[in-house]
Amino acid sequence: MRIAGRAWVVGDDINTDLLYPATCFRLPPAERRWQTLSANRPGWAREVRPGDVLVAGSNFGMGSSRPAADNLRDLGIRLVVADSINGLFFRTAINTGLPILEVPGVSRSVREGSRLEADLTEGWVRTDGRELQGRPLPPFLARILEDGGVLARLAKQGYID
Amino acid sequence: MSRPQTQIEKILSHHSTEAPGRPVEPEDIVEVEVDRLVLLDMAATHPEFMGHLPHRIQHPERIAWVFDHLVPPPTIELATGLAKLRELARRWGIREVFDVGRGGISHPLMAERGWVRPGEILANTDSHTCAAGALGCAGRGVGMLEVMSILCTGKTWFRVGGTVRARLEGKLPRGVYGKDLFLALAGTYGGIPGKNLEFQGPGVAHLAIPTRQVVATMGAEIGAEFVLFPPDDRALEYVRARVPAGETLRPVEADPEAHYEQEWPLALDPLVPLVAEPGRVTRNVKPVQELSHVAIQRAVVGSCANGTLEDLEQVSTILAGRKVHPDVVLTVTPNTSAVFAEASRLGHLETIVRAGGLVTNATCGACFGGHLGVLGDGEVCVTSTTRNFQGRMGSSQARIYLASSATVAASAVTGHLTDPRELLSEAP
Numbered sequence: 001m002r003i004a005g006r007a008w009v010v011g012d013d014i015n016t017d018l019l020y021p022a023t024c025f026r027l028p029p030a031e032r033r034w035q036t037l038s039a040n041r042p043g044w045a046r047e048v049r050p051g052d053v054l055v056a057g058s059n060f061g062m063g064s065s066r067p068a069a070d071n072l073r074d075l076g077i078r079l080v081v082a083d084s085i086n087g088l089f090f091r092t093a094i095n096t097g098l099p100i101l102e103v104p105g106v107s108r109s110v111r112e113g114s115r116l117e118a119d120l121t122e123g124w125v126r127t128d129g130r131e132l133q134g135r136p137l138p139p140f141l142a143r144i145l146e147d148g149g150v151l152a153r154l155a156k157q158g159y160i161d
Numbered sequence: 162m163s164r165p166q167t168q169i170e171k172i173l174s175h176h177s178t179e180a181p182g183r184p185v186e187p188e189d190i191v192e193v194e195v196d197r198l199v200l201l202d203m204a205a206t207h208p209e210f211m212g213h214l215p216h217r218i219q220h221p222e223r224i225a226w227v228f229d230h231l232v233p234p235p236t237i238e239l240a241t242g243l244a245k246l247r248e249l250a251r252r253w254g255i256r257e258v259f260d261v262g263r264g265g266i267s268h269p270l271m272a273e274r275g276w277v278r279p280g281e282i283l284a285n286t287d288s289h290t291c292a293a294g295a296l297g298c299a300g301r302g303v304g305m306l307e308v309m310s311i312l313c314t315g316k317t318w319f320r321v322g323g324t325v326r327a328r329l330e331g332k333l334p335r336g337v338y339g340k341d342l343f344l345a346l347a348g349t350y351g352g353i354p355g356k357n358l359e360f361q362g363p364g365v366a367h368l369a370i371p372t373r374q375v376v377a378t379m380g381a382e383i384g385a386e387f388v389l390f391p392p393d394d395r396a397l398e399y400v401r402a403r404v405p406a407g408e409t410l411r412p413v414e415a416d417p418e419a420h421y422e423q424e425w426p427l428a429l430d431p432l433v434p435l436v437a438e439p440g441r442v443t444r445n446v447k448p449v450q451e452l453s454h455v456a457i458q459r460a461v462v463g464s465c466a467n468g469t470l471e472d473l474e475q476v477s478t479i480l481a482g483r484k485v486h487p488d489v490v491l492t493v494t495p496n497t498s499a500v501f502a503e504a505s506r507l508g509h510l511e512t513i514v515r516a517g518g519l520v521t522n523a524t525c526g527a528c529f530g531g532h533l534g535v536l537g538d539g540e541v542c543v544t545s546t547t548r549n550f551q552g553r554m555g556s557s558q559a560r561i562y563l564a565s566s567a568t569v570a571a572s573a574v575t576g577h578l579t580d581p582r583e584l585l586s587e588a589p
Contacts, residue, residue: 013441017550021557022530026236029208039557059352059384059443063550064288064529065304067207084354087322087386088288088302095306140190140318150306151209159313160213 001142003079003099004117005053007110007127010041014056016063016089020071033074050076053116057082057107061089069093069100079118081106081125081134094141097149101125103134120145165416167324169357169387172299172413176282178316187422189321195223195311197276199267199285200255202228205242207305218253219315225257225276226250227267230525234261235532265497265523268292268300268378268465272370273497275403279392279412284311289465289547291380295373296400297392297412302381322386323422324357325350329364331430336582338475339368339375340467340545340565342427344435347383348446350425354384359415364429365390370399371469378466379547382442391415434580437549437563449568449580457541460485460573461554462566463494463521464528464546470500470507472545472566476518477509479570479584485517486576491569492534494521518573530555543572 018040024032036045054072060082061068069092072080080093080100093100101118103125109132110116116127123136137145147153154160164184166174174185176193185191198220204210218224226246234240243261250258257276264270268289271277279297283290286308293300303317311317327346333339358380360373368376373390380388390396392412400410434449462468462476473495485491493513495501501523504510510520519534526533528546535555536542542554542561545568549561564572567581574584 013443015441015548015550017530017548017553021552022535022555025206025531039552059354062352062354062382062384062441063548065286065302067209067305084352084384086384087320087355088304090320090355091307092304095304095310135188138190138320140192141320150310151213154215154310154313155213157313159215160309161216 001099001120001145002117003120004115005051005078007053007055007112007114007116008048009055009107009110009112010057011107012057013059013062016061016066016068019061020066020068033071036071036075045075048075048077051078052076053079053081055081055107055110055116058084059086060084061086065092067092067096069096069098073098081118083107094144095150097145099145101134101137103132106132106134165418165420167357167419167421168359168389168391168413168415169299169324170321171415172280172282173319173321175413185321187321187323190318191321192316192318193282195284195315195317196281197283198224198308198311199271200224200226200308201230201267201286202232202243202246203230203286204305205239205246210305210309214249215309215313218312221254224255225259225271226255227259227264227270228261229264229266230529231531232261232522232524262522263498265500266465266468266525269374269469269496272296272374273403273499275400278400278404278410279396284308284317288381289378291385291388292374292378292465294380294388295370295377295390296396297389299387299389301387322356324359325353325423325425326421327358327360327425327427328362329360330362330428331364332367333429333432336567336585337432337434338565338567339372341432341435342429343376343379344437344446345427345432346425347437347442348435348444352384352443355386356422357387357389358385360390366393366395370395371471374469375466382547434565434568434582436568436578439549439560439562440551442549442563449564449578452578455541455562455578456576457543457572457578458489459536459540459542460489460491460569461527461534461542461544461546462569463496463526465496466547467545467566468494468496468500468523470503473500473504473509475567476570477512479567479574479581480516480518481512483516483574485573488576489573491518491573492521492527493518494526495523497523527554529553543569543578545569
């Protein structure tokens with residue numbers, strides 16, 4: 001699975017309270033995305049364009065089970081690449097159909113605004129003529145993404161409408 | 162002779178759908194049978210769930226539905242949603258519904274009701290499900306979408322992570338509690354996203370079950386996949402007292418020669434009361450005494466981690482004969498209705514209320530900025546709840562310090578961050 005886009009770069013410890021503040025629980029689903037990173041990077045959500053890629057530091061997605069990946073997906077973020085990723089966020093991203101890849105050191109190697117290309121199942125990213133190798137996405141998980149996330153898969157299997 | 166395995170590797174291996182009992186190792190994806198599943202009131206806030214309900218579900222007898230995050234419901238939408246969830250539980254044949262006022266926060270509640278058993282796999286939407294590891298149960302928060310998948314299929318998957326071993330020596334000294342133990346590890350060793358944490362060593366035997374529950378619950382804050390204590394006599398005694406007679410337990414221990422990626426030694430005797438400064442828990446921890454200049458306006462005791470009877474007793478011991486500082490609002494949230502009732506019987510709640518504190522019903526409440534005391538702009542809070550992230554408990558302009566319940570109570574009395582040993586030594 002190959003994906004490319006313009007990179008945004010954020011730092012370490014971007015947690016789910018920053019990605020999906022508690023105010024989201026009281027907003028209609030269509031308005032929740034605008035709260036993304038509103039506490040630490042006000043205005044950013046309005047600058048994101050569909051197809052952009054988010055590059056982050058260590059411990060990305062630390063925190064709660066809230067549907068924080070939805071906000072990134074709904075902003076049009078096509079791929080998340082981070083130095084290290086919280087396990088629950090990783091699962092939520094896969095289930096929600098948001099491609100995600102762990103590549104140690106990536107946040108220090110990508111310049112914001114650069115074009116970044118990645119291959120999920122091979123586990124690499126390329127940017128500004130450099131290539132970094134990360135943890136390839138296992139085929140079991142790549143298939144969930146290919147299905148379009150877990151809801152689409154459950155619908156395909158006849159469990160839900 | 163197969164490869165020796167850590168406690169979590171063995172539990173996952175036993176539950177594998179593909180090859181039960183075949184050893185697993187880091188980077189494997191293991192599909193497993195789920196022994197027990199917990200749904201929450203928050204399901205009502207997920208349009209993906211409410212709009213795509215499963216036609217039928219697997220194993221309703223293995224499912225509990227706990228209303229804990231936003232109870233009693235503060236909005237019309239949620240009150241309406243809870244009524245729909247009750248109807249769904251009836252339709253699906255889920256009998257274990259812990260409704261408003263009749264349960265509490267899911268993690269301590271499930272342990273209290275014998276739903277947390279060593280060697281089993283427990284799934285719940287919520288991130289603090291690792292709390293179950295206090296009893297040697299592989300508990301994992303998996304999010305709403307995965308819970309939907311488990312409802313439909315009875316199965317889930319885990320990407321096996323490497324395991325870190327914390328070796329505990331000695332005993333916790335007076336005035337130092339499970340939260341301080343956890344903060345010592347988080348401050349010294351930092352985060353382990355995707356890895357597991359197993360506790361071993363002679364110090365474990367001295368830790369009471371509620372203390373282990375605090376530590377296991379907080380494991381989420383260093384990014385641990387699973388946090389496991391061994392199913393020792395103390396754990397088994399706790400579980401047996403809560404499980405119907407005749408039901409067999411299947412505890413799992415690590416193999417003696419198992420491989421651990423890292424060793425985290427920790428001596429308990431020299432520990433002092435600690436606090437995590439605002440923003441994150443990992444490598445952001447100091448002794449409370451070094452931060453005594455920090456004035457506070459809000460003090461919160463509670464959450465799945467620190468709303469136990471022991472916490473309420475610590476608070477009541479410090480508040481007895483004293484008053485909450487006039488510039489501070491203290492909120493205390495017992496973690497289950499049973500703990501509320503027992504703390505009431507023992508007089509802890511009366512002591513807290515007479516000192517000027519507010520006692521709420523059992524709920525996740527302020528911990529996640531939900532309700533019952535969110536923080537305002539510029540407020541400084543010391544809390545024994547689970548997270549100190551920016552915006553976590555309300556305003557993104559508030560500052561959150563994380564500490565033990567005793568430290569919170571002592572700070573509520575003085576109006577600034579205070580080592581609880583200062584008030585414990587001069588009991589009024």
